[in-house]
Amino acid sequence: MQPPVERPYWNPYVAGFVLGLVLLTSFLVMGFGLGSSSAATRLAVGAAHLVAPAATEANAYFSQYVGPGKKILEDWLVFEVLGIFLGGLVGAYSAGRLKSEVIRGEGVSKGRRIAMAIVGGILMGFAARLARGCTSGQALTGGAILSLGSWIFMMCVFAGGYLVAPFVKRDWR
């Protein structure tokens, strides 16, 4: 089967408007908005629980996820993120962008790029737990419902990004 020809991206304002309607739908249907990071957390804590059940349950933070009668993956956000994956997959395939590759700036080695992705990911995973959400659960969702803390969070995300961007400029050339 011939893969579909590559389609252009949507106009960002149109994409944003449609994304806003999706977010609004989530509020109207569920009463809360979108999220992502906590699905990764649940997956990680679930894996840790398989390896070391007692230690994981004894941890003051993890004990909210695991313990007697708690099913860590039976959670709305886990299913929602499964949907994100499927939606991204269908979107990428139908636009001819489904391709095994490492996105990196010119002259950046694959090794460095992968290392940066992991390091940045670790920072984000830690930050998202500290702030009780990431760009989806706090900035997007909390922003739309006008949560004070979410707006503070969002401003700080941009501030953090702009502060460090000059130091990693060569990664994105």
Added chain:
Amino acid sequence: MNVLPLYPNDVFGFPTGLLLGTLIGFAFGFVLERAGFGNAKNLAAQFYLTDTRVLKVMFSAIATACAGIGLLAGFGVLDLSLLTVPETFIGPHVVGGLLLGIGFIVSGYCPGTGVVAMASGKWDGLMSIVGVMIGSLLFGFVYGPLEGFYRSGAMGSVTIAQALGLPFPVLAAGVVLMAVGCFLGAEKLETIFAPKASRPVPASQPAVRNRAFAAMGALAVIGLVSVALPARPPAVAQTSLAKIGAVELAQKIVAAPQELWILDIRDAKSAPVTERIPGTVTLPEGSTAAKFAATLPATRTLVAYAQRDVADLPEGLRAFPGEILVLAGGFDAWKGAVLATPQPPAEPTPVLIAEFRMKSALNGYFTGAAAAPPPKLVVKAVATSAAPKKGGGC
């Protein structure tokens, strides 16, 4: 009356919710992919101002959803009090935001877009998600010493609209205006920074852009109309507040506490509450009196009290399906009438003596005077023959 949001109104159950969650997520992931967020270069460009796609998509989405919520809530279709507002914790939000921003530019993704990149076959996307998983575990390991900070600056679920005392649709219109202003500024910046980095300036497509602006603006303006409209039915119902006196409430607490839900509607955030009326319902952490009231069965009478008299009940409290009474004079009246030691009547008529005895008994009961027996609210015949019926009538 307002059926939205569906899930908190028990329209469907948890398993259906999970299915709908997958569908909503599917749409979310699809749109993120079409927005170009499956590719780290498109995301990183935001921080070099060569392509501000991130700002445009994100802020358009926030403005659209915000204006939509304002519109539907303004016309009474959507119950704003049933929507989950992420709680505010100032310290964690500032530090978490900065760290996440740094992680964003270093990894090239945020947690949500990393999933989309992973689905698009990008190994760096997959690795950023692996990082997020490791980072989550790391947080758990250092949670002990961090717990104090994690809970610092707690302000509860507070919206900017509440903080400013403005109706939601007004703030939503402000967000739309601000967004459009930011977009025009960002497009200007692109024309400066993209050529400097020898990159093409992103195509402006003014016709499409203006149509998107018009759609967001329309939502905001219709929302504003709802604010300008005269009071709606709920506002009419708010005119009557049934009251109960402090002494009468005290008698009821003694005689039949099982017939009452007593709710403290004072704002615990503005002034720490140390004293409560005995029998006040303890709210689950994170809940508000209004939210909690909606979950109570209507089998008892709900008595709400604030520090003083209240002009109106908190938003959402009327979702309680049964009878609602407000303590006249609030907790101050309670202190004056029940907790303060009653003065013997200056002119000892039988009526006043009976009332004094009753109040003394209540006072002893509620101030915890050692082994104070519950007062017998059925008045025994007072020494004089003309004992009137007083004191037992609860």
